[in-house]
Amino acid sequence: MLVVDTNIIAALYIRGTYTDGVHQLRRRDDLWRTDPLAIIEFSNVLATYQRARHLTASEAQRCLAQADRLLRPHYVEVPHDAALALAIRHGVTAYDARFLAIAQRVGLRLVTEDSKLRAAAPALTQSLGDALATI
Numbered sequence: 001m002l003v004v005d006t007n008i009i010a011a012l013y014i015r016g017t018y019t020d021g022v023h024q025l026r027r028r029d030d031l032w033r034t035d036p037l038a039i040i041e042f043s044n045v046l047a048t049y050q051r052a053r054h055l056t057a058s059e060a061q062r063c064l065a066q067a068d069r070l071l072r073p074h075y076v077e078v079p080h081d082a083a084l085a086l087a088i089r090h091g092v093t094a095y096d097a098r099f100l101a102i103a104q105r106v107g108l109r110l111v112t113e114d115s116k117l118r119a120a121a122p123a124l125t126q127s128l129g130d131a132l133a134t135i
Contacts, residue, residue, distance in 0.1 A: 001031040002135075003103045005096075005112035006041040008128065009034065009071070013063040014049060018113055021128045025111070028135045033106060035098040036075045042067055076102045090120045100124045 002025070011018040012026060026032075046060040055063070078101040080094075086104070087097035096117050103110040109126040112118060118125040126134075 001033060001106065001108065002029050002131065003076075003099065003106060003108050003110045004032045004034050004038075005099050005110055005114060005117070006034075006038045006045065007113045008032075008111050009038060009042050009067055010045045011113075012070075013067060014045070014055070018128055021132060024132055025128065025135070028132070031074060032071060033074050033076050033102055033108075034071055035078055035102060037095065037098060039064070039068055039071060041095070076105065078102060078105070086121075092117060092120050 008018070008022055008025070009032075010016075011022040043064060046055065046063055049055045050057055050060045078098045082101045083094050083097040085097075086092075086100045087094040090097065090100065092100070096114070099110050099112070099117075100121050103124045109131075110117075110121075110124055111128060111131045112125055113128055118127060
């Protein structure tokens with residue numbers, strides 16, 4: 001089981017720097033936990049890529065549907081006050097703190113390529129490379 005940030009989810013569906021590593025990660029462990037709000041952030045990523053003409057509208061819809069099928073059964077609900085407490089403690093957004101709260105709750109480190117988030121909460125996070133080295 002892994003806890004993943006939206007940048008890891010996006011790389012699974014949109015070709016980029018982390019795509020090969022993310023596909024390796026998925027092959028090694030296909031149970032991904034995340035916050036339900038991650039699908040909203042991923043929708044924003046898809047809309048941005050579509051507006052920039054990197055994806056068609058139908059490709060964006062297909063990616064969203066695939067991500068929803070993968071993630072929905074494994075969402076972890078986070079109490080708002082728990083996310084706020086972590087946001088305050090680590091100096092991150094309440095949104096990012098939701099991912100940290102999941103990692104804390106399930107006892108795993110969040111896989112993220114957000115270097116600022118990793119620097120703010122190193123005990124709760126890990127890079128894609130670190131995750132690949134340990135599983």
